[in-house]
Amino acid sequence: MLAYLFPGQGSQVRGMGGDLFDEFPDHVALADDILGYSIKKLCLQDPDQQLNQTQYTQPALYVVNALSYFKQLKMDGPRPDFVCGHSLGEYNALLAAKVFDFGTGLKLVKMRGELMSRVRDGGMTAVLGLTITEIQNLLHQHGLHSIFIANYNTHTQIVISGPQKDLNHACSIFRENTSASCIPLKVSGAFHSPYMSEAQQQFSEFLEEFQFHVPAVPVIANLNASPYHPAVIRTNLSAQITHTVKWTSIIDYLLTHKGITLKEIGPGQVLSGLLASIKAARISRESIKSASV
Missing domain, CATH: 3.30.70.250 (Malonyl-CoA ACP transacylase, ACP-binding)
Incomplete structure (x- = not known):
């Protein structure tokens, strides 16, 4: 079994996606049209030092994560049995599960980033x-x-x-x-907390404009570390803004599937580092249980 993990904010770095933009010109052109600026220039050059501002970070990571996934498929990489993503990365998981297409996901992420960037307290x-x-x-x-x-x-x-x-x-x-x-952390507000309630409400209203498909593979939600149910896609996406990202619980859930391989898709190795730590703690707990029997 195989699970793909998509990173969120904190994985961005200038130069990311350098080997991807020219390989997927149609997706890049669509991204530029939706965003109103050059995503390639932002990621590779970041001339205005915007890459770490959440309204730019989120679209940039979504695009690079998506292109990384498309390249994986292009190389005849195996289809995953599960997908998940850390915060923003959950949108790439939903894309991989065919809940929405590339352009729709980018529109959602663009609005999410803009709304979250407006919360300047905390x-x-x-x-x-x-x-x-x-x-x-x-x-x-x-x-x-x-x-x-x-x-x-x-x-x-x-x-x-x-x-x-x-x-x-x-x-x-x-x-x-x-x-x-x-x-x-270098963020503009108290993300994933009730302080984001206004952004959540506005994003919830925005989500009503879109239609979503039943996930083609299980998407493990940040909200409850359980597979998405088709009826709660909008609820989960809006609630995620004000609730805890239960990443440890997500990984623990995936690791209950014997023999599963977890692979990070996107820039950097942040999630791989977290995975190693969670696995080590899991082995330690199991050793303690065995010793006490």
Whole structure:
């Protein structure tokens, strides 16, 4: 069995897709027409330093992920049995599952990026070295109810969202009470949290303009780490903006399928690194269980 994993924000880098744009001129031309600018120039040159701005990051990654997938198919690569994507990457998973076509997906991603970029309050911080339970307990003990779990990346790499001053306070608490470290993320707002509710509502209304197909292969959702049901595609896509990306749970679900191979499709190796960490933790847990029997 085979699963394809598509990366999200954080995997972008200037120069990405350099071997793809000339190979898929029709898709590139369509992307330029939808976006109103040259996607190739943005990804390869980034002359205006826009690649790390979410309204540009999201379309850029969607296009490069998509072209990477198309090249995989062009090389007679095997069709996946499952697909999933980290946050923005979920749109590429839905594309691979034929829920919508390339152009439709790009229109959705373009609007998603624009709406999310308008939320200028708050930020996101990666917490390394604590479990999700440890983080939640410390936040509760210190009354930091303004902070939410945004990304459950691995068992000890958790991203939190909230007002910047509260994130700073939380990190001070983590450092004082544990050996954890914090890394502020370069984003414009508190993504994957209730602070994005206005963007979610506007995106939900935008989604009503589109029709979606039944997934050709199971798409494992960020929202609940379960296969998409055709009836909840719109609900899942809008809710994803304000809810936790349950990446660890997604990988755990996929790994329950014996002999499955997980392959990252897109720029970089961010998801491959997370996968290695999740697998190591899984082996450790299984070893402990075996030793206790």
